[in-house]
Amino acid sequence: MFKMSERFSLLLLLYLQALSSFLHLVCAAESGDEVQIEVLFLPENCTQKAKKGDLLHAHYDGYLAKDGTQFYCSRSAKDGQPHWFVHGVGEIIKGLDMGLKDMCPGEMRKIIVPPSLAFGEKGKDPVPPNATVIFKVELLHVRRGPRSMEAFKEMDLDNDLTLTKEEVRKHLKMEAEKLKVEKEESYFDDVVSDVFRRNDHNADGALTVKEYNVYEHDEL
Numbered sequence: 348m349f350k351m352s353e354r355f356s357l358l359l360l361l362y363l364q365a366l367s368s369f370l371h372l373v374c375a376a377e378s379g380d381e382v383q384i385e386v387l388f389l390p391e392n393c394t395q396k397a398k399k400g401d402l403l404h405a406h407y408d409g410y411l412a413k414d415g416t417q418f419y420c421s422r423s424a425k426d427g428q429p430h431w432f433v434h435g436v437g438e439i440i441k442g443l444d445m446g447l448k449d450m451c452p453g454e455m456r457k458i459i460v461p462p463s464l465a466f467g468e469k470g471k472d473p474v475p476p477n478a479t480v481i482f483k484v485e486l487l488h489v490r491r492g493p494r495s496m497e498a499f500k501e502m503d504l505d506n507d508l509t510l511t512k513e514e515v516r517k518h519l520k521m522e523a524e525k526l527k528v529e530k531e532e533s534y535f536d537d538v539v540s541d542v543f544r545r546n547d548h549n550a551d552g553a554l555t556v557k558e559y560n561v562y563e564h565d566e567l
């Protein structure tokens with residue numbers, strides 16, 4: 348069980364995260380940099396909405412707003428598989444991430460992203476500078492985020508309220524097996540190193556509840 352003080356810190360953190368997301372949205376809106384969302388298809392059962400930290404599985408296509416040129420298509424890129432990514436932590440283009448908020452599995456959206464929340468003033472080949480881009484997204488699955496308390500407890504095999512690298516690694520491998528994703532051993536090494544680099548603030552090789560729940564990314 349958690350001490351009250353730990354629970355409180357966690358709540359406080361979550362609150363601060365929510366507040367900073369809110370402030371960010373307000374600022375973005377004021378500078379005219381808003382993401383526009385059009386829902387193209389909404390399933391009848393839309394209860395499982397995407398929240399920050401959830402693992403999303405989606406297909407998406409990217410188009411240039413000015414002439415409709417397609418610059419990305421997950422169905423034809425690489426192996427044509429939909430992508431898995433964590434929602435709301437800066438793993439994907441910011442405006443796209445913002446546009447996925449509260450989306451549910453089966454839903455399809457058109458998300459219009461201004462350059463400042465996409466590829467910016469420089470662009471990124473083949474996207475030209477200052478380009479507004481449009482994404483068409485089909486969300487296939489939403490899985491509970493790796494940052495929930497439940498997930499922490501699941502990973503903490505010896506219940507000592509800290510996560511070792513080994514515990515995190517085991518969990519990642521289990522998740523990958525569940526999702527039938529095949530990855531090299533080195534992939535897990537990299538992810539574990541990354542998780543610890545971002546979160547193990549006192550560098551003692553273990554993550555406390557508090558360390559694990561802090562996002563170091565630029566928040567949405």
Ligand SMILES: *[C@@H]1O[C@H](CO)[C@@H](O)[C@H](O)[C@H]1NC(C)=O
Binds near residue numbers: 392393394395
């Ligand atoms: C709606 O979807 C959720 C999550 O997938 C599921 O748990 C629930 O049973 C569904 N409800 C209905 C009415 O189908």
Ligand SMILES: *[C@@H]1O[C@H](CO)[C@@H](O)[C@H](O)[C@H]1NC(C)=O
Binds near residue numbers: 477
């Ligand atoms: C992109 O937009 C910025 C700010 O509006 C402007 O200063 C810059 O010249 C533009 N770049 C190009 C290549 O159009």
Ligand SMILES: [Ca+2]
Binds near residue numbers: 503504509510
């Ligand atoms: Ca442990």
Ligand SMILES: [Ca+2]
Binds near residue numbers: 547548
């Ligand atoms: Ca630590």
